[in-house]
Every structure is written in C-alpha cells, then in structure tokens.
Amino acid sequence: MPRVIIIGGGFGGLYAARALRRVPVDVTIVDRRNHHVFQPLLYQVAMAALSPGDIASPIRWILRRDRHVEVLLGEVDRIDAAARLVHLTDGAQLSYDFLIVAAGATHAYFGHDEWHRFAPGLKTLEDALDIRRRVLLAFERAERETDPEKRRALLTFAIVGGGPTGVELAGALAEIAKQSLARNFRHFDPGSAKIVLIEGGPSLLATFPEKLRRAARHDLERLGVQVRTDTVVTEVVPGSVQARDWQLRAETILWAAGVAASPLGRTLGVPVDRAGRVLVNPDLTIPGQSNVFVIGDLASLNGEDGKPLPGVAQVAIQMGTHAAHNISRAIEGQPLRPFQYHDYGNMATIGRASAVADLHWAQFTGAIGWLAWLFIHLINLIGFRNRLVVLVHWTWAYFTYQRAIRLITGENTTAP
Amino acid sequence: MPRVIIIGGGFGGLYAARALRRVPVDVTIVDRRNHHVFQPLLYQVAMAALSPGDIASPIRWILRRDRHVEVLLGEVDRIDAAARLVHLTDGAQLSYDFLIVAAGATHAYFGHDEWHRFAPGLKTLEDALDIRRRVLLAFERAERETDPEKRRALLTFAIVGGGPTGVELAGALAEIAKQSLARNFRHFDPGSAKIVLIEGGPSLLATFPEKLRRAARHDLERLGVQVRTDTVVTEVVPGSVQARDWQLRAETILWAAGVAASPLGRTLGVPVDRAGRVLVNPDLTIPGQSNVFVIGDLASLNGEDGKPLPGVAQVAIQMGTHAAHNISRAIEGQPLRPFQYHDYGNMATIGRASAVADLHWAQFTGAIGWLAWLFIHLINLIGFRNRLVVLVHWTWAYFTYQRAIRLITGENTTAP
Numbered sequence: 001m002p003r004v005i006i007i008g009g010g011f012g013g014l015y016a017a018r019a020l021r022r023v024p025v026d027v028t029i030v031d032r033r034n035h036h037v038f039q040p041l042l043y044q045v046a047m048a049a050l051s052p053g054d055i056a057s058p059i060r061w062i063l064r065r066d067r068h069v070e071v072l073l074g075e076v077d078r079i080d081a082a083a084r085l086v087h088l089t090d091g092a093q094l095s096y097d098f099l100i101v102a103a104g105a106t107h108a109y110f111g112h113d114e115w116h117r118f119a120p121g122l123k124t125l126e127d128a129l130d131i132r133r134r135v136l137l138a139f140e141r142a143e144r145e146t147d148p149e150k151r152r153a154l155l156t157f158a159i160v161g162g163g164p165t166g167v168e169l170a171g172a173l174a175e176i177a178k179q180s181l182a183r184n185f186r187h188f189d190p191g192s193a194k195i196v197l198i199e200g201g202p203s204l205l206a207t208f209p210e211k212l213r214r215a216a217r218h219d220l221e222r223l224g225v226q227v228r229t230d231t232v233v234t235e236v237v238p239g240s241v242q243a244r245d246w247q248l249r250a251e252t253i254l255w256a257a258g259v260a261a262s263p264l265g266r267t268l269g270v271p272v273d274r275a276g277r278v279l280v281n282p283d284l285t286i287p288g289q290s291n292v293f294v295i296g297d298l299a300s301l302n303g304e305d306g307k308p309l310p311g312v313a314q315v316a317i318q319m320g321t322h323a324a325h326n327i328s329r330a331i332e333g334q335p336l337r338p339f340q341y342h343d344y345g346n347m348a349t350i351g352r353a354s355a356v357a358d359l360h361w362a363q364f365t366g367a368i369g370w371l372a373w374l375f376i377h378l379i380n381l382i383g384f385r386n387r388l389v390v391l392v393h394w395t396w397a398y399f400t401y402q403r404a405i406r407l408i409t410g411e412n413t414t415a416p
Numbered sequence: 417m418p419r420v421i422i423i424g425g426g427f428g429g430l431y432a433a434r435a436l437r438r439v440p441v442d443v444t445i446v447d448r449r450n451h452h453v454f455q456p457l458l459y460q461v462a463m464a465a466l467s468p469g470d471i472a473s474p475i476r477w478i479l480r481r482d483r484h485v486e487v488l489l490g491e492v493d494r495i496d497a498a499a500r501l502v503h504l505t506d507g508a509q510l511s512y513d514f515l516i517v518a519a520g521a522t523h524a525y526f527g528h529d530e531w532h533r534f535a536p537g538l539k540t541l542e543d544a545l546d547i548r549r550r551v552l553l554a555f556e557r558a559e560r561e562t563d564p565e566k567r568r569a570l571l572t573f574a575i576v577g578g579g580p581t582g583v584e585l586a587g588a589l590a591e592i593a594k595q596s597l598a599r600n601f602r603h604f605d606p607g608s609a610k611i612v613l614i615e616g617g618p619s620l621l622a623t624f625p626e627k628l629r630r631a632a633r634h635d636l637e638r639l640g641v642q643v644r645t646d647t648v649v650t651e652v653v654p655g656s657v658q659a660r661d662w663q664l665r666a667e668t669i670l671w672a673a674g675v676a677a678s679p680l681g682r683t684l685g686v687p688v689d690r691a692g693r694v695l696v697n698p699d700l701t702i703p704g705q706s707n708v709f710v711i712g713d714l715a716s717l718n719g720e721d722g723k724p725l726p727g728v729a730q731v732a733i734q735m736g737t738h739a740a741h742n743i744s745r746a747i748e749g750q751p752l753r754p755f756q757y758h759d760y761g762n763m764a765t766i767g768r769a770s771a772v773a774d775l776h777w778a779q780f781t782g783a784i785g786w787l788a789w790l791f792i793h794l795i796n797l798i799g800f801r802n803r804l805v806v807l808v809h810w811t812w813a814y815f816t817y818q819r820a821i822r823l824i825t826g827e828n829t830t831a832p
Binding site: 092393408 | 473599
C-alpha cells in the first residue's frame with residue numbers, strides 16, 4: 001500500500017490522518033511531542049485557569065482506533081523531496097509515497113531573537129507554564145519588595161501584540177489582578193497592577209470588523225487594561241520595553257506578535273514567503289512535487305478575496321482534510337482539486353462574560369459573544385473527559401472568580 | 417503581638433497556621449514553593465492519572481481568609497536559634513518569638529546520591545512530572561526500537577522500595593501497561609512490559625498487619641508485577657539495577673526507598689538521628705529552646721509503643737495542631753503538653769478496585785479497601801474544585817481504563 005507520512009500532530013496533521021481513514025494507505029504521523037495541543041485554549045494554561053492535561057491529549061491515544069496509522073515520536077531534521085525521504089534528527093529516515101508537511105509555526109521577534117528570553121511567546125505547553133510561572137512569581141516578588149518603584153515594575157505587565165492572543169492574555173491578566181488574587185497578599189493590592197497591551201498597528205484585532213474591534217477595546221479598558229496602538233516596539237531589555245518615543249518599566253513582558261514558519265519549509269527547496277511559509281499550489285502541493293502537500297500555518301495561500309489565508313485552526317483543519325482527499329484522488333488517478341476555504345468566522349475572548357464573535361452572518365459582543373465562544377471551544381476540545389473537566393473548571397471559575405491552577409513549577413520556583 | 421514563623425507549607429505547617437487562628441499572634445509562613453501538595457496522591461500525577469493542579473493549591477489561596485497569616489515565597493538557608501532569627505537564601509532575615517519548623521524530608525539513596533540521576537524519587541510536583549516523562553518516553557522509545565533486547569530493557573520498569581509509594585507506583589505501572597496503553601502501539605504489546613518491585617526487607621508494606629501485606633502482594637502479582645523481597649540494591653547505573661547476587665536490565669528505575677530529613681534540622685544545633693531528623697521533646701520543642709517546635713517528617717519522636725512515629729500526613733497534621741496549641745498555652749503562661757498521636761490507620765492502593773486499609777478496628781482489602789481509600793483521599797483534598805475534578809478523572813478512568821494526562825513535557829520530549 002502507498003505510504004503517507006504526515007509531519008506534525010497539530011490540527012492539520014491530525015485531521016489529515018483521520019481523513020485518510022477510508023483511503024487504502026499506510027500512514028505514519030511524526031511529531032516531536034507526544035501530544036496534540038488545543039492551541040485556542042493555550043492562553044488559559046498560561047493564565048492559570050486550566051491544566052496542561054485539560055487541553056492536550058496524546059496523539060497515539062487520539063488515533064488509537066485508526067489501525068492504519070502509526071504514530072512516531074521524533075524530530076524531523078529535513079526533507080529530501082528528490083529522494084522521497086524524511087530525515088529525523090536521530091539519523092533515522094522514513095520513505096514516503098505521499099508527504100503532508102504540517103509542521104506549523106512559532107513566534108517571531110522581528111529579527112531580534114535575543115528578546116525571546118525577556119519576552120516569552122505562547123506556542124507550546126512549556127511556553128504556557130513558563131508564562132504562568134513568570135506572572136505568578138511577579139506578584140510573589142512584589143509581596144516581598146519594599147522599594148515602591150521596584151514593586152511598581154513588578155506589578156506592570158506588558159503584552160506585545162494586539163491580535164487574539166494578546167487580547168486574551170491582557171484580559172485574563174486584568175482579571176487575575178483585579179479578582180482572583182484579591183485578599184491573597186498582605187503588603188499591596190493586586191488590583192493596583194498595570195496591564196499594558198501594545199499594538200504596532202492602528203487597532204486591536206485587525207482582522208475583525210470595526211464594530212467588534214471597538215467593542216473589544218472598550219471591554220479591555222473597562223477591565224483596566226491600558227491599550228496602546230500605533231506603538232511599534234523597538235527594543236526589549238530585561239525589565240523594560242521601548243518604542244520610538246515611549247518606554248515602559250515592566251518586569252513581565254509577554255510576546256504575542258509575529259509568526260515564523262517552521263524551518264522545515266525551507267528544506268523543501270521551493271519558494272517561501274518572508275515568514276518562511278511555503279508558497280503552495282491551489283491544490284496544496286508544492287511546485288514540481290505533486291506528492292508533497294504543505295498545510296496549515298506552514299502554507300502560504302491566498303483566499304478567494306486575494307488575501308492570504310490566516311494562521312488559524314479552521315484553515316489547518318480544512319487543509320488537512322483536503323490534502324487527504326487529494327491523496328485519495330491521486331491514488332485513483334483523478335486530478336487534484338484546488339482548496340477552498342470556508343470561513344465560519346473569528347472569535348476572541350476578553351474576559352468573564354465578554355468576547356467578540358464574528359460569524360459573518362452575525363456579530364456578537366459581550367455575554368452572548370462569550371457564550372458562543374465557550375460553546376464552540378468546548379465542543380471542539382478532543383475527548384469527553386477534557387470537555388467535562390474544562391466545564392467544571394470554567395463553572396467554578398465563573399462563580400468564584402478564582403484561577404484554579406496557580407502553581408509556580410519548574411526549575412526556579414522562588415527566583416525570576 | 418508575638419510573631420510566629422512557620423517554615424514549610426506542607427501538612428504540618430498548614431495545620432499549624434490554621435490552628436493559630438484564634439491565638440493572638442502574627443503568623444508568617446515561609447515556603448520555597450508557592451503551593452501545598454497533597455502528597456498522598458502525588459504518585460497519581462507521576463502515573464499520568466491526575467494533573468499537578470488537581471492535587472496542589474497555592475498556600476496563600478488556602479490561607480487567604482486568615483488575615484493573621486502572611487505567606488512568603490522564599491527559601492530558608494539556616495536558623496539562628498540563639499538570635500531567634502531565620503535567614504533566607506536571598507539574605508533577608510525574619511525574627512520570631514515562636515518558631516515551627518516543618519521543612520519535611522526528601523528521599524535518600526543510602527549514601528549514593530549519584531543514583532539520583534538514574535533513579536528519581538517522588539517528593540515534589542517536578543519529581544512527579546519527571547517520572548511521568550520517563551515512563552511514557554520508555555514506551556515511545558520501545559515503539560521505535562528494533563533490537564529485541566534493547567526493547568526488552570525499555571519495557572522493564574524497576575521500582576526500588578516496597579513501602580506504600582513503591583506499591584502504588586508498581587500497581588499503577590502495571591495498569592498503564594496492561595490496560596491504558598492497549599492498542600496504542602503498532603510494533604509491540606505494551607502488556608508485555610515487565611514491572612519489578614524490589615524490597616530490601618522480608619515483606620512489602622512492613623508497617624501493615626501480616627494479612628494485608630499478603631493481600632497486597634497477591635493483588636500486585638495478579639496484576640503481573642514481579643515482587644522481589646530480601647533484595648538489597650547495591651548499585652544503580654544507567655539502565656541497570658544490581659543487588660548482591662542479582663541484576664536487572666531496566667531503562668526506567670524509580671526510587672521509593674529511604675528518607676532524608678531537610679538539612680535545616682541540623683542548623684538548629686541540637687541532636688538529630690541518622691536520617692537527620694531532630695530529636696524533639698515530648699512537647700515537640702527542641703532541647704534548650706522552649707519556643708522552637710519541630711514537627712512532621714523532620715521530627716523524630718517515639719509513640720506510646722516506643723516505636724518512632726511514621727512519616728505520614730496524619731502525624732504531621734496532628735503535630736501541627738499540637739504545636740499551635742502549645743504556643744497558645746505558652747502565651748497564656750501555662751505549661752506545654754506532651755504530644756499524643758492518634759493513629760487512625762494506614763492505607764495503600766494497589767490498583768483498580770484493589771487496596772489495603774488498616775483502620776485498627778477493622779482491616780479491608782480488595783474493592784472495599786479501595787472504596788475506603790478513595791473516600792478518605794477525596795474528602796481530605798483541599799478545595800471543592802479539586803475534589804470535583806479528581807472525582808471526574810477517577811470516574812472516567814474507572815470506566816475507560818484510561819490515564820488522562822499522558823503528556824511528555826519539559827526539556828527533552830523525544831530523548832531520554
């Protein structure tokens with residue numbers, strides 16, 4: 001039987017593997033993590049509301065009933081498309097008849113990779129736990145700090161990037177400070193914390209309709225978040241973030257701006273865009289290789305409106321399914337079909353009973369947007385147990401204003 | 417008001433802080449972690465059944481309503497009893513009128529600290545996540561291993577120490593291999609994994625009555641665990657554990673033997689036992705310092721039967737409460753009272769519907785022991801949300817035989 005290799009167990013890879021269920025192929029899915037992460041809720045792990053296990057499941061558990069799929073834990077080093085080989089970093093090589101590259105993207109620092117240490121981004125569970133540790137530790141250090149200026153800096157949180165992730169982090173941080181930590185400290189009021197959301201462009205949530213952008217900003221400001229648009233960050237150093245004519249002392253800086261595609265894309269030897277995304281054909285194959293598909297955040301393709309498709313779960317899911325169908329057609333000797341994206345809408349949550357949802361046929365803000373957000377995310381979580389546990393967490397959080405998972409774990413539990 | 421310092425936010429420290437509620441004192445509780453861990457369920461985090469957040473809660477959240485208590489995140493370096501000062505590693509010093517030292521214990525390697533890297537023990541959340549990573553990674557590596565002998569070693573798990581922790585780890589490992597991972601791999605049968613429980617003494621669960629010891633061994637063996645008693649480990653090297661006339665190739669070795677008290681005990685300048693435990697007076701104070709109490713795993717005290725009190729949660733809880741009462745008496749000018757331990761019994765769980773419970777007035781094995789174990793642990797967990805979430809996890813696990821939190825996280829997710 002033809003062998004299909006899928007690189008990456010994110011949304012794209014997982015849906016591709018599942019869609020190959022009824023196709024006569026052997027599938028191998030390779031990922032350097034043993035688990036799939038439900039990315040849309042990753043910020044809730046970073047913000048101490050959910051546990052890693054609530055939003056992540058082992059890839060081989062998800063695919064345990066798909067006997068045609070083999071799951072390998074391993075890191076892909078490079079792809080040799082001419083020889084139809086995938087090389088792993090441990091020296092192993094896997095040959096394929098069809099290849100689906102769904103290796104995703106990570107955050108980028110506008111060419112300043114050194115900022116990474118001072119301003120972590122949010123892509124993996126480890127990132128989320130690191131951010132959680134930094135945020136909780138800042139409050140702990142503030143409790144022991146006697147110098148008012150230093151305490152001020154410890155209680156200032158800068159979030160760079162006003163897309164959905166930045167908005168969600170800022171809103172959650174404001175709620176932590178104003179509500180969850182109330183009465184927990186003896187030497188300062190956590191409600192005095194300053195949360196500043198910094199966006200280089202003229203508005204937050206640039207991909208949303210004007211009405212929802214305004215609603216999001218309004219709701220954030222009501223929570224006490226300071227929103228600075230048209231502010232391009234030019235320098236990040238420990239304890240400070242700087243723009244051209246402005247600077248902010250903040251011991252905690254979080255990065256929610258910029259995307260860099262997986263370096264694997266460049267090993268395919270075909271053109272990539274500025275962020276390293278592979279310029280794919282309309283049928284999701286790459287130029288000159290009709291058996292190699294690139295999907296999800298790693299693929300660069302324009303939608304019907306001529307604008308690039310966004311790096312969201314929906315695109316990856318639909319591309320994964322489409323690539324699988326095209327493999328099925330190739331095996332049957334039929335021509336491949338071009339990909340068409342069905343955009344069901346966008347959502348971003350700001351806080352308790354506050355979200356914006358653009359479903360195209362309707363737009364919701366406030367509590368209704370939030371209920372829509374809750375519902376959509378809950379039903380899309382993989383695994384009944386996850387859904388149940390997350391529901392318990394959210395219900396409890398709603399009524400108590402508490403964050404359940406306020407743990408400082410890892411190497412340094414007392415020092416920054 | 418007199419100032420009481422409590423070192424350690426484990427069971428002893430926490431119950432001491434709470435019992436000081438109605439005593440006219442200011443309390444400061446210092447811990448190097450921001451969270452209290454419900455130790456009796458720590459092995460379930462290591463065995464991928466629960467998330468860290470399910471069994472741990474922030475100390476300042478637990479004590480948020482106790483306005484007389486201040487919680488400090490910090491590491492104690494040493495105690496200067498003569499000057500009534502506690503020195504932190506960051507240079508800060510705290511003065512006290514009364515001191516409660518509840519710094520606990522960690523695992524010991526019979527003088528072979530170098531074994532630590534090859535055979536991790538289980539005391540902190542980080543330990544539990546490290547063990548979880550090693551166990552899950554061993555199965556992942558077995559899936560990619562083609563050499564039968566190497567695969568055999570990857571699928572062999574040695575647990576050193578036949579006390580409650582060792583028994584619980586061995587039983588859980590057997591269930592993971594036999595049940596949870598079934599159908600998850602394509603190149604080997606996880607049920608073929610070999611789990612070996614190694615105990616230096618003549619029997620498992622030495623502190624339990626003979627009948628329960630036999631029941632535990634029987635239940636473990638029914639799960640497929642190989643039990644080796646009278647086997648003193650003399651050497652641990654990567655991939656192998658050795659006794660005088662026996663050795664075992666095992667890529668995963670877990671340590672559940674030996675206890676070393678916190679080094680803080682030695683800084684008090686009073687006699688300690690071989691494990692570093694402070695020999696306390698019957699009223700829990702230390703010789704020559706009637707305002708310094710040592711409690712929990714760090715204290716060495718004999719019970720009414722002349723045998724040393726065990727290092728279990730119940731002893732720590734009762735000692736914490738007792739120390740608080742004695743501080744109250746000291747403030748009122750009354751004589752201190754000797755500590756009396758009320759032993760309500762011991763429990764250890766072996767697996768699904770199998771546990772041993774010795775309540776003194778009755779002994780339970782099998783399903784009834786297990787229900788008793790479930791009930792006692794559930795009601796003793798701190799926080800309603802934790803109880804609810806753990807109940808969901810357990811119910812789900814009971815009906816599906818699954819382990820919910822099979823995540824490989826941390827630095828190395830593909831390599832050992």
